[in-house]
Amino acid sequence: MNVSEIDMVTPETVEECLYFLSDKEKSVRLLAGGTDAVVRMKDGIGRPETWINLKRLDSLRYIREESNGIHIGPLTTHTDIIHSKLLWNKADVLAAASNEVGGVQIQNMGTIGGNLGTASPAGDTIPPLFVLDAQIELSSLAGNRIVPITKFFNGPGNTVQTQDEMITNIIIRPQAENEIGIFEKLGPRKAQSISIVNAAISLKMGEGPRNCIGGKIAFGSVGPTIIRAAKCEKMLSLGPLTDETIRDIADIAWKEVMPITDGRATAKYRRSMASALLARGLYRLMKRWEER
Known part of the structure; x- marks a missing residue:
C-alpha cells in the first residue's frame, strides 16, 4: 500500500x-x-x-490552569509547551522535556497527545507526566472517561485507548512553591535523537540545606513502559540529600530499571546510565535549590 x-x-x-x-x-x-x-x-x-x-481541531490545542489542575490539549505542540510561562513556573519538568524533543521542526509539529498515543517507552514527555500525576481524558460517542497515566499504558505501542476513543484532555498536578523538577536525557547525538535512557525527577523541599521531604522519579526507555523508581523515591526523604546519599540512591536505580538490549544500547549500559542520569539530576536540583 x-x-x-x-x-x-x-x-x-x-x-x-x-x-x-x-x-x-x-x-x-x-x-x-x-x-x-x-x-x-x-x-x-x-x-x-x-x-x-486532526489539523483543524483547534479546540484541542490549549494550556490553561483550572481549579483541578493544569489542562493541556492533546494537539498542543512541544513548541507551545516550551513557550508556556505557566508550565515553566508550575510544571518545569514537562517544559524541560519538550525542550529536548528532537529539533525545532519536530517540536513545531509533534504534539503531546501524539506522544501519549504512540506509547513509546522512549517518549520524552511521558516520564514527566508520570511525576506530575497526569490524568488522561478519553472520549467516544458513548461518553468520556478519565484514566490515570499509571493505568494508561499496556506495553510498547499499546494503551487502554479503544479504537473509537481519542484523547481530548490531559490534566496535570501543578508543582507547589517548594517543588522543583528536572528532565535528564541520554541520546545517541545532541538533537533529533530517540532517548537511550531518560528520567524525570520532581522533589518537594523542606527547610534547611538539601532537606528533601519527598519526590517522584520516573524512567523512560528502560522497560516495556515507564518505570517509577519506588525504592529510590522512599530514600529521598530519609535525610538531607548529601553527595553520599545521592550516590546511594543512584545505586538503587540500577536495580529498579528493567532494560533490554537493542540496536541503540545494551541492557547493562542502560542500567548504568539510568543510575548516572538520576545522580546528575539530583545534583543539579540541589544546586538549583541552594541558589534560590
Whole structure:
C-alpha cells in the first residue's frame, strides 16, 4: 500500500472526529503532528485504510490552569509547551522535556497527545507526566472517561485507548512553591535523537540545606513502559540529600530499571546510565535549590 492509496478525512469538530472513529467497517488512525506515524507507515507499520487528520481541531490545542489542575490539549505542540510561562513556573519538568524533543521542526509539529498515543517507552514527555500525576481524558460517542497515566499504558505501542476513543484532555498536578523538577536525557547525538535512557525527577523541599521531604522519579526507555523508581523515591526523604546519599540512591536505580538490549544500547549500559542520569539530576536540583 502506497501513501497515496490511503484515504484521509479532516473533521471540523471533535464530534465529527468521534463519528469517524466509530466506523467499524474501516481501519482508521488519528494523525496529529505525524512525526512518528508517517515514519512508521513507511516502515510497513500501522497502515490504516483512512487517516483522520486532526489539523483543524483547534479546540484541542490549549494550556490553561483550572481549579483541578493544569489542562493541556492533546494537539498542543512541544513548541507551545516550551513557550508556556505557566508550565515553566508550575510544571518545569514537562517544559524541560519538550525542550529536548528532537529539533525545532519536530517540536513545531509533534504534539503531546501524539506522544501519549504512540506509547513509546522512549517518549520524552511521558516520564514527566508520570511525576506530575497526569490524568488522561478519553472520549467516544458513548461518553468520556478519565484514566490515570499509571493505568494508561499496556506495553510498547499499546494503551487502554479503544479504537473509537481519542484523547481530548490531559490534566496535570501543578508543582507547589517548594517543588522543583528536572528532565535528564541520554541520546545517541545532541538533537533529533530517540532517548537511550531518560528520567524525570520532581522533589518537594523542606527547610534547611538539601532537606528533601519527598519526590517522584520516573524512567523512560528502560522497560516495556515507564518505570517509577519506588525504592529510590522512599530514600529521598530519609535525610538531607548529601553527595553520599545521592550516590546511594543512584545505586538503587540500577536495580529498579528493567532494560533490554537493542540496536541503540545494551541492557547493562542502560542500567548504568539510568543510575548516572538520576545522580546528575539530583545534583543539579540541589544546586538549583541552594541558589534560590
